[in-house]
Each structure stands twice: as C-alpha cells, then as structure tokens.
Amino acid sequence: MKKKITWTVVAVVVLGIAALIVWHFWPVETINLEEYTPSEEFEPAWEAMTNQPEEKAPTYDIEETVRAMNALEVAQCQSEDFMSYLEYVAKQDFTRVAPEVLEQKKKLFPILQRLYELQKEHKELDDVWMLMRSATSGASTFVSEVNPVGVLGSMLTGDATLSSISVGSSMEKAQTAAFDEYEKQKELKRQLEREIEAVRLSYIEYLEDYAPIYYKYMQEWNTLCLKKDKAYIDLYSSRPLDAYNQSQEILKDYPTNREALLLKGLSLIQISTWTLPSPSLQGGGGIHANEGQDSLSSSSHELSQPDERMALLSEAEGVLDQYIQLYPSRSAPALVLKGLLYREQGEVGKAVSFFDQASIEYPRQAAALTDLLDSYKARTYLNKSAEGKYLLRLYRSTMEGFGIFSPNLLKAHYYAEHDDVENSKKEIFNHFYRRSNQGVYDCLLSDMQYCEDNMYSSFRQILLEQSFLDVAVEPTMNWTLSDKDDEIKVTINNRSDIDLENVRIFLCLHYTDMYKDEYDVQKLPSVNIIKHNDKTEIGVVKLNYEDKKYNDITRIRAIAMTDDKICWIDNVDYKYMKAQETVARGENAQLSTVNSQLSTPQAQLLSDFNINDSKLLSLISQGIQIYGTVSDGNIWNDMKQDVKNLVTGKDRKLRIELPRILTLIDPVFSLHQLNDKDKSIRPSENYLSGSNIRLKFDYEPKQNETIPLYIYSDFANFKVTIKFEDGKPVVKNVELI
Helix, strand or coil, rough: HHHHHHHHHHHHHHHHHHHHHHHHHCCCCCCCCCCCCCCCHHHHHHHHCCCCCCCCCCCCCHHHHHHHHHHHHHHHHHHHCCHHHHHHHCCCCCCCCCHHHHHHHCCHHHHHHHHHHHHHHHHHHHCHHHHHHHHCCCCCCCCCCCCCCHHHHHHCCCCHHHHHCCCCCCCHHHHHHHHHHHHHHHHCCHHHHHHHHHHHHHHHHHHHHHHHHHHHHHHHHHHHHHHHHHHHHHHCCCHHHHHHHHHHHHHHCCCCCCHHHHHHHHHHHHHCCCCCCCCCCCHHHEEEEEEEEEEEEECCCCHHHHHHHHHHEEEHHHHHHHEEEEEECCHHHHHHHHHHHHHHCCCCCHHHHHHHHHHHHHHHHHHHHHHHHHHHHHHHHHHHHHHHHHHHHHHHHHHCCCCHHHHHHHHHHHHCCCCCHHHHHHHHHHHHHHHCCCCCCHHHHHHHHHHHHHHHHHHHCCCCCHEEEEEEECCCCCCCCCCHCCCCEEEEECCCCCCCCCCCCCCCEECCCCCCCEEEECCCEEEECCCEEEEEEEEEEEEECCCCCHHHHEEEEEEEECCCCEEEEHHHHHHHHHHHHHHHHHCCCCCCCCCCHHHHHHHHHHHHHHCCCHHHHHHHHHHHEEECCCCCCCCCCHHHHHHHHHHHHCCCEEEEEHHHHHHCCCCEEHHHHHHHHHHHHCCCCCEEEEEEEEECCCCCCCCCCEEEEEEEEECCCCCEEEEEEEEECCCCCCCEE
C-alpha cells in the first residue's frame, strides 16, 4: 500500500514538473488583429477609427495627426476605466489623421478587449485598467498621477535607431515594468499569468510597430514647430516682418495651417501700424507685398502711406476670413484679430462688435481651441527654458483668449486710452469672469501682468487697499510625522476696513529651481466672507508641483476675486523684499510735476487723482499724528486689546497715523532703513481705519530721541524725522528720498 502511495506521489510530482516546463516553454500566443471582432462595448470606438471616407489620394493634416496620437495616449493614461477611454475615442474626429497611424492604433483594440474580458471573468483583475494606464506612462508603480506618453517618450530618448527597435531596448523596460509590478502585487494564478503574458507580448509587438510611425510624424511635427516657434518669437519681439515671412514659409507646405494663418494675420496688422516707409529696412523703400510674391520685403517702389497701410490690412482681412471659413468651430482668435484690424482702421463700432462676438465664442470653443495643447505639453523641452515656457504661454494666449488675444482686455485697453475708467474696469471684470468659467487658472498671472502693464490706472482702482491684504502659509504637519510636509494651511489677513464677500482665491507659489517669474497656481476653496481687520483661514492645500515640499517654497502670492474686485494679495515678507530691492537699485519714482507722472503707468494713477510728490509731501506733513510719550501711555480708544493698558497707562509703544490716501502708492513702513536681519523695525500693527492708516511699533521712545520713519513704495520713498522733545513727539522734517 505504501509503495502504491509513493508511486502516486512521484507521478503527481513528475506531471507537475512537466506541466511547469510545458507552461514556461510552450509558446504564448499573442493577440491577432486580423481575427479581431469588436464587442458591443468596443464597437463605437472601433468604428470611429475604421469608418473613414474613401479618397483616391488620402491626405492628412500633420497637426491633426499629432493631436490624435497624443490625445489617445493621454486619454489612455488618464481615463478612469475602459468605458471612459472608449467613450472618448468614439467621440473623436479622425478624418484628417494619417491612415497608417490609425491602422497601428487599431492594433491596441484586441489587447484592450482581452483585458476587459479578463476583468469581467476574474474578480481579482477588477483593476486591470490600471495596468494599461501604468504601461502607457512607463510607470513601475500604480499611481493616480502619471506622465502622459511616457512609454513613447522613453522610446524616443533611447540610443537605438527607431526603425530597428527591439524588445531589449529602453522601450521594453518602460512598459514591461508595469506588467512586472502588476503581477507582483496580484499573485496571479498560472492561467492568469499566461493571459497577462500574452497581453504583455502583444503590447510589446504593438509598440514596436507603432514606434517608427509615431517617430516619423513627430519628426515632421518638430520641423513644423521650429518654424512656428520662430514666427512666434519674431512676432512678440517686435519683428512682424520676419514673422510674416516665416508664416508664409509654413503656408507653402501647409496652406491651411491654423497657427500660421493667425500668425500671418497678426503680423500684417502689426506691420500696418509702422510709419511707412520704414528707414530701418534695407533699401529704405518701405514695406511692400507684391502680388504673386510669397514674402514681404523692402521695396524700391514706394507707395503712399495710406495705400500701403490699407493694402496690408486688406490682405490681413483676407487671411482671417479664410481662417474663419476653414475653422468656424475655432474662430474666436480670428474674431479677436478682426477686431484689432477694424480698430486700426478707426472703425471702433465694428471692432467692439467683433470683440463681443469673440467673448461669446471663447468659452463655447474652449475644448476645440485647446485640442493641440497636449501636443505642446508633449514637447517637454519647452518647460526646461524660460524661452520655451514663453512660447507655451503665447500659444495658450491665442487659444484660451488672454493677453493680446483677450477681447475683453482689448476693449478695456481701448476704454482706458479714452479715459473711460468705468467701462475699462467693467471689461477687466468681464475678462476674469469669462476665464474663471473656462476653468483655466494657470495663466492668471499673465492676465494680471497684462492689466498692470497696459491699463494700470483703471486696474489699480478696482481695489485701492490691496496692500492691506496679506497671505500667509504654514505647514500642517505634526513634526513627529514626516509625511505631511507637502500640506500647507493658508490664511488671509484683511487689514483693510472693507469686508470681502464671495471670494475666489488662487494661491501662487514660487519654489526652488523655478524661473524668476514662474509660479504654480492652485485654486483654493471659495470663501463666503473675509471680514475687515480679521484673519481668515482659507483651508489646507496639498502641494502637487514636482514633489516640492513646504521648505521648497521661496515666494508666496495670491490673487483674489470677488463680484466687484480683483487684486494681488502678497505675503508680508514679499512686500518688504520688493521694497528693499527697489531701494537697492535706487529705482524710486520721484514725481516732481504732473507732466512727469505720465511717463509710467503707476504715475498715471496719481495723475488721475491730481496728485504729485509735492502734494504727497504736504499731505504727510499735515496729516501725520504720533501717539506715545516718554512718561505716559497713550493709545487709540478703539483698540480692544489695549483697554487694560489704557487704564494702567503702562503701554508706551509708538503709534502713528497717516492719511489714507497713501494707499494709492502701496506703502510699506519701517523705523530706520530696511534690512534683512531686523524685522522689529516693521510695524507690529498696520491697518486701515476710516480716513487713516494706523501703525503700531513695538518700540518705546526715549527722551530727546530722534526716530526716522521710512515710507517705501514703487512711486516715491519718504523719510519722516520724529524727535521726542520734553517727552512729546514732534515732526521735524518730511522729505522725499
């Protein structure tokens, strides 16, 4: 009996070993596209790729091809499940995508369908979609935030020639890591291991076939991008003639290219604003577009200036009309340029009408206009230089409607130029309202900068007290737990005497390794009210920029929007840092006459209020009040925290009141000159109350002591000399420094 049992065990072991050998060495069959029949769930997406119009000579658009390639990779990488991805694909228009790209992308369908079937058959594979998400990103672990087109990126950065990519290349390491990690986490049964292995091999085969195709069209796209980038740089570097010629080069090969048409139209409008003929051009004969020529050049044949200008504007209008006819669902930027064109012709009514139409179309066309943004983001090298980031912002401004392509800001600028401050402010609000509805926040800094540069006076009057709002952040982490250093608590200190209601706040953080003017922008929870003279905790924010932590934050700013206000909210340290930099450079705007005020936008604001530096000196001299004696405490009656000291007379801290009109110059204050080390010279309290700015310093004056109070701003810097004679304060001098 024992022998029989022993032989049975031996037989089982031998058969088991044989099964393992067969399992390991028996060829795993990959998934075959030719035998593929889409299931009911996959059929709509399959048909979207398959049912293309038959043409004798199939054509393609390189931008549509690249858009589709990148969009499909990003969708696979970011979709929550199979159905989300399939729904996205089914809604795509592939009519202008290169046929061989679609043929290769279709090879992914049987792979995905087999995984989908496995997910339905086996409960332990309920998250198998994450396998494809992670494989697309080239990730080694399953995370919610993945890098789009990571596998393709790894393929293109390898040393191997793409036409001969092998399974042993860097591409294989990128996408097989996801399969290895999945199998490790799942502890799969042998049957499922073989199923997953079949998917793995099919996926590798798919990528090896797809990589050369992807590379081929990306090469063409990169060549086109070089020309477009050059045109953008020329245009925004005040070289519209070069931009025009560059756009013409693009249109030779791609006659219907969207960006090239817009660049050509804008460059023609800018050229038309020149004083013609231009002596800066070779030959000195002006700019002339001869019929039949492909570029603008200096011409010895001079036309009269009005005729020359009208010819350029007429050509621009023809280009923009062509764009609108070709791309009616993406017409908003062309409508903006038509508004600019009519503004240059002096037809203000028509210009405003086109701006209004563009304002309506931008939100409706937002998705269609930004459909190439993923292709721009895929050019990751743009984020590695200031110039690259600049180009990315230029493209976004065109397609999202900010900066020079904002119809509302262009109207606001026009109204500001014609001293219509109320309408200018209204259009600024309309711009930010539209942008908020489009859900685009990362370029708000560009919007703010554009307003400050082009219509400072009307923009600044939206909230004169912005320097009396502060933002502060602090880590939320318990110092015994090191995994919380990527969370911060945000607080707003409203030192003004105005309640802010229905407040939307956007936090702007500058980290180590960022460019000087670069910020990461995050939308914070909306706040019902931020009360005057009060601190309000806005909420907790998780930092999500390139693994940065609290200690990586170097500068803090915020943008606040209400129903009738918009302003910067700066960190206190940032305000003093700016003041110190200004002082170090000696760049204070000393305003001697109203006429000199017109030289800067900031000075124009004071001019609007009929104020110059002499008047500010006079207002400070007449309005300053100093409280505090050497012998007796003297405080403001409405300061609740000092009621006890009012009775005892023990508080002898220095208090100063200044006229509220100084809020126009965004002042910061210090006793003695600013320095990095001593923050005690800053006021411990600094807030608005009625017609005054109230300051309190943690400093007790001494008998016969002379104390300098410094007032710093971007407009002018002042020094107030205070002396305590017989224990009482006397203003000895107020001077501009």
